[in-house]
Amino acid sequence: xxQVTQNPRYLxxxxxxxxxVTCSQNMNHEYMSWYRQDPGLGLRQIYYSxxxxxxxxxxxxxxxxxxxxxxxxFPLILESPSPxxxxxxxxxxxxxxxxxxxxxxGDGTRLSIL
Amino acid sequence: DQQVxxxxxxxxxxxxxxxxxxxxxxxxxxxYFLWYKKYPAEGPTFLISISSIKDKNExxxxxxxxxxxxxxxxxxxxxxxxxxxxxxxxxxxMINDYKLSFGAGTTVTVRA
Numbered sequence: 001x002x003q004v005t006q007n008p009r010y011l012x013x014x015x016x017x018x019x020x021v022t023c024s025q026n027m028n029h030e031y032m033s034w035y036r037q038d039p040g041l042g043l044r045q046i047y048y049s050x051x052x053x054x055x056x057x058x059x060x061x062x063x064x065x066x067x068x069x070x071x072x073x074f075p076l077i078l079e080s081p082s083p084x085x086x087x088x089x090x091x092x093x094x095x096x097x098x099x100x101x102x103x104x105x106g107d108g109t110r111l112s113i114l
Numbered sequence: 115d116q117q118v119x120x121x122x123x124x125x126x127x128x129x130x131x132x133x134x135x136x137x138x139x140x141x142x143x144x145x146y147f148l149w150y151k152k153y154p155a156e157g158p159t160f161l162i163s164i165s166s167i168k169d170k171n172e173x174x175x176x177x178x179x180x181x182x183x184x185x186x187x188x189x190x191x192x193x194x195x196x197x198x199x200x201x202x203x204x205x206x207x208m209i210n211d212y213k214l215s216f217g218a219g220t221t222v223t224v225r226a
Contacts, residue, residue: 042116042203042216043158043203048212090158092157102148102160105158108156
């Protein structure tokens, strides 16, 4: 089954404690992206990757890091989480070079930073 | 500054009637528009899309209309069913750019 898998689904942690949210897709997609969803703001892009070892900032990259060492994986790293990073996070992927190819989303990770 | 706006946070409609969701955008460079549907505890799933070269796209009960001069698009669901109760996000992107800009979402409730 084609899917984007995120882990963990829920996490409550404390300020300053490094955490990583994993994202894996099994569709051989080149493009992967992280979004955060906040009330009244919709989804905003954090970082994206066009292929292995190619990453770039989205609209709200502050406080986040990513890496793309393998095509299928795109982890999101919070080196020193703060309460304003409490949010619902989604990973997405899609093919490149295919017109009108929609992005496929994972089921989300709800982070609470105390 | 949000470039895609959904000004109605919620919509309640009776089963069998039409649901109309609206979306406005400010960036004239957007050339591809999508609607995503989201159930609680799940990720957004693609529903329907439209390219800027068209003004209408239909897929079963779902039709998207695009008015480029007004920078406005709408999603029509006919007839509405209880399973359509969800949050609907409007999204847009520019040509050769894969980044999606999302609206804040509209929560649709279909009453039996």
